[in-house]
Amino acid sequence: MFWYDHDPSGWGWFTMSVGMILFWAVIITFGVLLFRALSRPGDMKTALGPVPPRPTAEQLLAERFARGEIDEDEYHRRLTVLSGRADDGPRLRKS
Template sequence: MFWFPPAGPGWGWFVMGLGTLVFWALLIAVGVLLFRTLNRGAGQSPAHGDTERPSPQRLLAERFARGVIDEDEYQRPLSVLEQGFRRSGR
C-alpha cells in the first residue's frame, strides 16, 4: 500500500515544496501591505499620487536643515520670497 518507485514520486515533492514557498511568500506580502496600510498616519498622503507640492519656503528650509546651503544662502532667497508674497497680497 502507498508504494512509490525507488526514486520517489517524481516531481511531486518539488512542485509541492514550490507551492508552499509561493503560498508563504504571498501570505507574508499581504500581511506587510496590510500592516503598512493600517499604520499610515492620518496626515500622511499615499506614496504614489501625491499631488500637493511643497512651498518654496519649505524646500529652502529643508535644504538649510540638510546642510546643503549655509545661513547666508538661506536668508537671501527667503527674504526675496517673503517680499514677493507681501506684494501679491498672500
Template sequence: MFWWGTHMGGWGYALMAFSTVVFWALVITAIVVGIRAVRHVRTTPTPPERSAPEQLLAERYARGEIDDDEYRRRLDTLTARTRSDLPG
C-alpha cells in the first residue's frame, strides 16, 4: 500500500530514522561541548600573585643565586626603603 505512488517508500523511512538519530546526536553533543566550555572558563586558574620583595630575595638566596653578603646587603636596602616609605 505504501510502496507505490506519491507515498514514502522503505528507503524514505530508513533515511528519516537515520537523520533523526543524527540530529539528536548533534544536539546532545552541542550541549555537552557548551557545558564543558563554560566549566573550563570558570575553572581556568588565575596567575599567581607576585611575592613580596623580601620573599623573592629569600628564594634567590635559597637557590644559591646570591651569596650571604649580597643577601644581607639587599635585605638591608629593602628594609630601609620600606621604613622610609612609612608615614610619620
C-alpha cells in the first residue's frame, strides 16, 4: 500500500517545524499580552476618565485656611514664602 509515496520530504519537515514554532510563539505572546493587560490596576483610572490635576501648594494652603487649621497671619506668611518673596520685597533666587 503506498508506504513510501506520501511521506513529506525534507522541506515538508522543515515547514512543519517552523509552522509549529510560529504557532506556539503566537499563543505564548497572546497569553503574555493578555496577562499584562489584565494585571495593570493603574490603567483603570484612565479608563474611567481623566485624572484630575493635583492641587497646587497655594490651593492646599487656602484649604487649610478655610478649614481653620491656620490663622490669617500664618496664611499670609506661608503664602509669601510660597510665592518666593521675602518680607522686605525682593524675590529670592530659586536654584
